[in-house]
Amino acid sequence: xxxxxxxxxxxxxxxxxxxxxxxxxxxxxxxxxxxxxxxxxxxxxxxxxxxxxxxxxxxxxxxxxxxxxxxxxxxxxxxxxxxxxxxxxxxxxxxxxxxxxxxxxxxxxxxxxxxxxxxxxxxxxxxxxxxxxxxxxxxxxxxxxxxxxxxxxxxxxxxxxxxxxxxxxxxxxxxxxxxxxxxxxxxxxxxxxxxxxxxxxxxxxxxxxxxxxxxxxxxxxxxxxxxxxxxxxxxxxxxxxxxxxxxxxxxxxxxxxxxxxxxxxxxxxxxxxxxxxxxxxxxxxxxxxxxxxxxxxxxxxxxxxxxxxxxxxxxxxxxxxxxxxxxxxxxxxxxxxxxxxxxxxxxxxxxxxxxxxxxxxxxxxxxxxxxxxxxxxxxxxxxxxxxxxxxxxxxxx
Numbered sequence: 208x209x210x211x212x213x214x215x216x217x218x219x220x221x222x223x224x225x226x227x228x229x230x231x232x233x234x235x236x237x238x239x240x241x242x243x244x245x246x247x248x249x250x251x252x253x254x255x256x257x258x259x260x261x262x263x264x265x266x267x268x269x270x271x272x273x274x275x276x277x278x279x280x281x282x283x284x285x286x287x288x289x290x291x292x293x294x295x296x297x298x299x300x301x302x303x304x305x306x307x308x309x310x311x312x313x314x315x316x317x318x319x320x321x322x323x324x325x326x327x328x329x330x331x332x333x334x335x336x337x338x339x340x341x342x343x344x345x346x347x348x349x350x351x352x353x354x355x356x357x358x359x360x361x362x363x364x365x366x367x368x369x370x371x372x373x374x375x376x377x378x379x380x381x382x383x384x385x386x387x388x389x390x391x392x393x394x395x396x397x398x399x400x401x402x403x404x405x406x407x408x409x410x411x412x413x414x415x416x417x418x419x420x421x422x423x424x425x426x427x428x429x430x431x432x433x434x435x436x437x438x439x440x441x442x443x444x445x446x447x448x449x450x451x452x453x454x455x456x457x458x459x460x461x462x463x464x465x466x467x468x469x470x471x472x473x474x475x476x477x478x479x480x481x482x483x484x485x486x487x488x489x490x491x492x493x494x495x496x497x498x499x500x501x502x503x504x505x506x507x508x509x510x511x512x513x514x515x516x517x518x519x520x521x522x523x524x525x526x527x528x529x530x531x532x533x534x535x536x537x538x539x540x541x542x543x544x545x546x547x548x549x550x551x552x553x554x555x556x557x558x559x560x561x562x563x564x565x566x567x568x569x570x571x572x573x574x575x576x577x578x579x580x581x582x583x584x585x586x587x588x589x590x591x592x593x594x595x596x597x598x599x600x601x602x603x604x
Contacts, residue, residue: 336476337515338478339512341500346380347378351380353601361589363581367387372602383498388579389496391427393552395505398445399509400473401441402524406517418430418435418439423435427453428447429451452531454488467484479497479501491555499561506561506575509525509528510563535592540599541599542599558578559575560591561574
């Protein structure tokens, strides 16, 4: 060992203890080399540094929020919709499961004809529409021009207007084929489907339905404040759905006739293409939709088509529609002596009214006004009232 190294080793013995000297001889292709490794030896007795643990307030809040969400929402939802259903017997004991359709869900698909010996492709058969579409004669240009000029005074309102005269079959069409949210006006096709189901013998007006928490919902109507499991006849539910625009009653009736899918299938069978129920009530997002033209078709068939509904059913439905509580839209623009059979709809982005006006002089016409507007803007209501005044004065002159 060199002299300087020996001196350093003698004066600093801890340096020697901290490192390990090793010599490794290895053989290469043509030479012998020496490799020296120095490895730092950690002192096992060295005290470990204490790290301070700072509480992270943000992580604590997030963790508590997730825990509370799981505790108060996810677990109750899972219990009510999954676990509870496994132990509570179904109230629909008469409904039997079609095991064949469950095992072979595609057996009725049209394309299966290729695999069943029939090589010819059969086109889908279109059923005849059950509703009679309105027959239009000529447009009423003077009235249409007045309504278009009125719309210029309300630049934030986007109206859809359809007017049809029973006597002349003349009409006004302003965006009447454009799809709009329906709000509670969607309750008209629900009402039709209820009475079609009654006439088919599937349900009756005297059938009772209990008000469970599954059906109770917010928004319009008084059923949401009634006692749990209180029973109501279909007649009373239908009346509340139209006169009070009761959302809970609407959901109960839709469930009674099947589901939203069944209501939509009925709407297609009637011959309507742009009316659809996509959301249980209330539909604040405006996903349920229709057009003013199709709503007018529904009103006409409720009033006139005895092949679509019996006279008893149509009379009952028109009686409901003659006692609607909301008289602040189209009805506010017509004579107090006129009869108005209608249904209103109101959500933040859309306000509407659809009905049949019967003036004291016998003049009768259908009017549907839908108005897209800024959220809850009063301009939507003002436009509908003023448009109703213009239409009424023109039609009864």
